[in-house]
Amino acid sequence: MMQFACLIDASAKYGNVGSRCHVCGTSQLRQQFLVPLLDGPHRPNKRAQDRKIYRCDLCGHLSADLYDLSQYANYYESLSTDYHYCHDFDRSRYQQILDNIPKQSVRRVLDIGCGTGTFLAMLPPDVERFGIEPARAATSSARARGVEVVEYVDLMKPELRNTFDLVTAIDVIEHIADLQHFRQHVIAALRPGGMVVLLTGNTASRSARLLGSHWSYLHYAEHVSFFSPQSMRVWLHPTFSNIELTSTNHHQLNSKEALTLLRIWLLFPGKWIFRKLFPVRLNMYTALSLPGDHMLVRAICN
Numbered sequence: 001m002m003q004f005a006c007l008i009d010a011s012a013k014y015g016n017v018g019s020r021c022h023v024c025g026t027s028q029l030r031q032q033f034l035v036p037l038l039d040g041p042h043r044p045n046k047r048a049q050d051r052k053i054y055r056c057d058l059c060g061h062l063s064a065d066l067y068d069l070s071q072y073a074n075y076y077e078s079l080s081t082d083y084h085y086c087h088d089f090d091r092s093r094y095q096q097i098l099d100n101i102p103k104q105s106v107r108r109v110l111d112i113g114c115g116t117g118t119f120l121a122m123l124p125p126d127v128e129r130f131g132i133e134p135a136r137a138a139t140s141s142a143r144a145r146g147v148e149v150v151e152y153v154d155l156m157k158p159e160l161r162n163t164f165d166l167v168t169a170i171d172v173i174e175h176i177a178d179l180q181h182f183r184q185h186v187i188a189a190l191r192p193g194g195m196v197v198l199l200t201g202n203t204a205s206r207s208a209r210l211l212g213s214h215w216s217y218l219h220y221a222e223h224v225s226f227f228s229p230q231s232m233r234v235w236l237h238p239t240f241s242n243i244e245l246t247s248t249n250h251h252q253l254n255s256k257e258a259l260t261l262l263r264i265w266l267l268f269p270g271k272w273i274f275r276k277l278f279p280v281r282l283n284m285y286t287a288l289s290l291p292g293d294h295m296l297v298r299a300i301c302n
């Protein structure tokens, strides 16, 4: 495990992550890892080979440097629908969300990062479906599935503000650097007593702690915010209550599928080989999340 313990020099180039923790606001950040930079908006930049991951001493949250808001925004906006179809090859993650929501009381749902609307399409037909999605190509597919695609600013309008029974963000929050901005919009969307459900990586999971800087989840340049149950609770406090954090898998694989993935993993320990062999949108690397390295978060908006 590559580990450092130097306080960040405030003058160091630090992108938009800033010199403060985006969860708790402290400036007590230490460089924790130096990891290879794969995928995402930095792909065309041959000089960007690795990045630093910082740990907050107070809440344990991990954040990545090299975050340029405009660069990331352009990247997400230009993604093709292949990106989402590739991520949708296994719908078990959506099913586990469905299994964890009170369906009887959910009539109006907002899915942040809705992609082509796959999750929303799995909801009962009488549910009102809304989505936020930066990828332009995906929004037309989502609309074709009956999703009303809105923008963040729309959530402040009277017709949408505090009207949603459920807000979901499935594999989304790890892509977001400005977590307070994101939090404000989740709160703006939810009605009092409404539920937020998140699926994201868990830095305190056994897999993540065992692998340290080799945990593949840290290597995606798209991922910039890494939660533990502790930092998630800090982020949700004090607006949310009844917080439930459940350790889970990104993909609910059966044993045969798990064995196949393990074989692939063992055959290709050098992940850069994948980068050479597969274009990013067909990258099987996405399937290589590890058992228990995610968490499912449920909380009620007060």
Ligand SMILES: [Zn+2]
Residues within 6 Å of the ligand: 021, 022, 023, 024, 025, 026, 056, 057, 058, 059, 060, 061
């Ligand atoms: Zn913190």
